[in-house]
Amino acid sequence: MTEIIDGNAVASEIRSEISGCVETLTEAGVTPGLATVLMSDDPASETYVSMKQQDCEEVGINGIHVEIEPDAPSEELFETIDRLNDDPEVHGILVQLPVPDHVDKRAVIRAIDPAKDVDGFHPENVGRLVAGDARFKPCTPHGVQKLLEAYEIDTEGADAVVVGRSDIVGKPLANLLIQKAPQGNATTTVCHSRTDDLAAKTSTADIVIAAAGVPELIDGSMLKEGATVIDVGVNRVDADTDKGYKLVGDVDYESAKSVAGAITPVPGGVGPMTRAMLLYNTVAAASDHHDIEIELP
Template sequence: MAEIIDGNAVASEIRDDLADAIETLADAGERPTLATVLMGEDPASETYVNMKQRDCEEVGIEGVHVDVDGDAPAADLFDTIEDLNADPEVNGYIVQAPVPDHVDYREVIGRIDPLKDVDGFHPENVGRLVAGDARFRPCTPHGVQKLLEAAGVDTEGADVTIVGRSDIVGKPLANLLIQKADDGNATVTVCHSRTEDLAAKTRAADVVIAAVGVPELIDGSMLSEGTVVIDVGVNRVDADTEKGYELVGDVAFESAKEQASAITPVPGGVGPMTRAMLLYNTVKAASLQTSVDVDLP
């Protein structure tokens, strides 16, 4: 039976470990501050933003939230970004995706001050990551690395198959795992919608990371015995429940756990780690901007 990798527990440890760094900054008169920006009234985005603000409150990070009318011109959002760039009290901020259709999200990312880009999506930060000198590791990929570390998985020399090539997870995670570093040195295969014989690629892997957004795409028949499985996907599917739906991953959990040596659940796996690593990046941003040295977990 597979070990269940508890993302909630690992995320809680990271938040606890950040306490000393936050206290060091506070003692120097520098309370880390994270701002969240939401344009529009997407219910899921509102939930995510509220969770991130609650996380800040729990660990002692100052939280600021800015709402922008979803029908307003893109210029209103860009003005908000400029205000946050110029605000010395804000160490980092995120613009919650998705943004309305009339706003170019790539332009949004490009306007964020790279030193405050705690999502790690700005082209400058992406370039630094690829070059092996990351300022901010994107939150979900970094969270995956922390989960592998917590599960005792040594990536050096391991064959890792990532299913999904998004700018948010697949691409940056592949780059992180191939870096010459203690949590890298893997041999990485990136699969996507045009990959032929996906099952052959996943069966050949020591570690399979699913981040493609297709409910239960990968089942136990696509895994070799002893594979470590990290499921990044969160998909809402119809179900006979009070809410009328349930959340499932990109991996068919019950089937996969019969083959895997370790596996993350959905929910309770990668999701909590993404939020924890956002706090991590915010503390790191505050340290970089104030020149107050801190020890990060």
């Protein structure tokens, strides 16, 4: 029987423990603060930021939201980041990507104080992650690790294939999986759009993590019997529904489920974990800044 990995349930448990950490900080006179900055009129981005703010309210984090018109000068965004960097009530800063074309995305990431970079994208934090001394693990890769831990899926000595090489998921996750640390020690292969014969790589893997952004790229015929399948992809495809579309992952769920030993659904798998780990990083940032000891999950 294939085990369905329930990201909603694991994320709920983590949020509950984070709430306890927030109480500890509050009793010490510190309320963790997360600032979200939106410079877009994309409905998906607006919804995602709104959900993050709701998450903050749920666990007791002070949510600060700033909206900037998409056609505003880039200087307005950088001035906002500078102000939030200097604000002692703000412990984490998240600029919702993508930003408009006239704004340099890499410059935006570099402008955020590394100690408040709860996405873990600043070059300093990327370097620390690669060196095995992470200040913040990027939210989605960290969430994947927590799912594997919750379902007692051992990565040590396992053959893992990461399909996707983005700065947000593929690269940091591959780095985490190879590290000499819990939820690490895997023999890890990174595949991508230029990989020849992708099925030859995935079909021998104990763990397959799909993060290529291609709808249903991987099906059951490309998997080893009993493999663990973590589907990071969230893609809209046309469908005969009220909305005119449905959400699918990078994995053909039905065919993969008949082969996999454990699999994440879409939605309800990795997505809730990404949001939970953002709260985790914000609380960790507040704890580090004020040198208050807490026990994060």
